[in-house]
Amino acid sequence: SQTIHQWPATLVQPVGSPLSLECTVEGTSNPNLYWYRQAAGRGLQLLFYSIGIGQISSEVPQNLSASRPQDRQFILSSKKLLLSDSGFYLCAWSLGGAGNSPLHFGNGTRLTVT
Amino acid sequence: RKEVEQDPGPFNVPEGATVAFNCTYSNSASQSFFWYRQDCRKEPKLLMSVYSSGNEDGRFTAQLNRASQYISLLIRDSKLSDSATYLCVVISGGSNYKLTFGKGTLLTVNP
Numbered sequence: 001s002q003t004i005h006q007w008p009a010t011l012v013q014p015v016g017s018p019l020s021l022e023c024t025v026e027g028t029s030n031p032n033l034y035w036y037r038q039a040a041g042r043g044l045q046l047l048f049y050s051i052g053i054g055q056i057s058s059e060v061p062q063n064l065s066a067s068r069p070q071d072r073q074f075i076l077s078s079k080k081l082l083l084s085d086s087g088f089y090l091c092a093w094s095l096g097g098a099g100n101s102p103l104h105f106g107n108g109t110r111l112t113v114t
Numbered sequence: 115r116k117e118v119e120q121d122p123g124p125f126n127v128p129e130g131a132t133v134a135f136n137c138t139y140s141n142s143a144s145q146s147f148f149w150y151r152q153d154c155r156k157e158p159k160l161l162m163s164v165y166s167s168g169n170e171d172g173r174f175t176a177q178l179n180r181a182s183q184y185i186s187l188l189i190r191d192s193k194l195s196d197s198a199t200y201l202c203v204v205i206s207g208g209s210n211y212k213l214t215f216g217k218g219t220l221l222t223v224n225p
Contacts, residue, residue: 036215043217044158044201059212090157094213100146100205103213105157 002027006091006106013113019064019078021109023091026072030096033074034103035066038088050074051096086113115140118204120216128224131192135219137202138184146205147185149176151198152218158201161187192223 006023013019025031035047046059048066056066063082067075074091089109095101120137127133139147147164162169164176164185175188185202199218206214 044215046212046214049212088155102146102148102160102163102203103158104160108157110155 002031002093002104004091004093004104004106006109008109009107010110011112013081013111015083015113016080019076019081019085019111021076021089021091021111023074023076023106024072025074025093028072028093028095030071031093032096032101033068033072034092034094035074035076036090036092036105038090040087044090047076081113083113086111117141117206117214118202118216120202120219122217122219124220124222126222126224127192129192129194131223132188132190133192133221134186134188135200135202135221136184136186137204137216138182139204139206139214140183141204141206142180142183144183144204144206147176147178148203148213149174149185149187150201150203150215152201153198158215161200189221192221194223194225197221197223 003026032051034049036044037047038044050056050068053068064078091106092103094103118139149161150158151161152158162171162176164178168177173190177186199220201218202216204214
């Protein structure tokens with residue numbers, strides 16, 4: 001069966017510090033991978049998605065970036081965090097090549113920028 | 115018009131009640147639809163897919179109305195454990211890889 005691991009679970013970072021969140025998927029090959037953010041009391045915002053190694057699509061302009069160095073690894077980064085980057089970050093996967101498949105989420109990272 | 119719209123609620127119902135949520139979508143070419151459940155401070159979890167002919171899973175029934183461009187979720191015999199936020203999700207025809215989430219409907223089932 002497929003599993004998704006996301007870490008850390010919580011993170012407190014000062015403004016201006018860098019960020020690196022990692023997500024890995026097991027039990028499937030060539031998954032579609034996603035990063036979402038959910039601000040307090042708000043809906044899910046798609047940040048990035050990837051349908052293959054090295055392929056990243058960005059949905060919103062921001063100071064975040066994503067990379068997919070391996071088939072089942074997805075990394076969210078920032079060089080300098082802003083207060084507005086606080087939120088609940090969720091990594092997710094769906095079946096590769098099956099565009100209509102649902103997402104399966106990791107446990108999320110709750111980021112507080114102070 | 116937003117791509118996916120839901121009544122944010124909150125819906126407060128007693129145990130045993132039947133409650134229904136609707137979700138409207140703007141893109142008539144939308145192809146796939148899902149309902150997710152999100153507990154407070156947790157990740158969303160897939161509740162059920164929504165099929166054209168409608169589908170049922172225990173106390174939960176999902177339906178799709180393509181003509182009016184909405185999906186619905188019916189919960190019968192509500193339990194305390196059904197308290198959560200329910201998110202509808204639409205995959206639009208423009209990009210099969212991009213799922214659009216509604217903002218969710220908060221349900222509280224009271225004893």
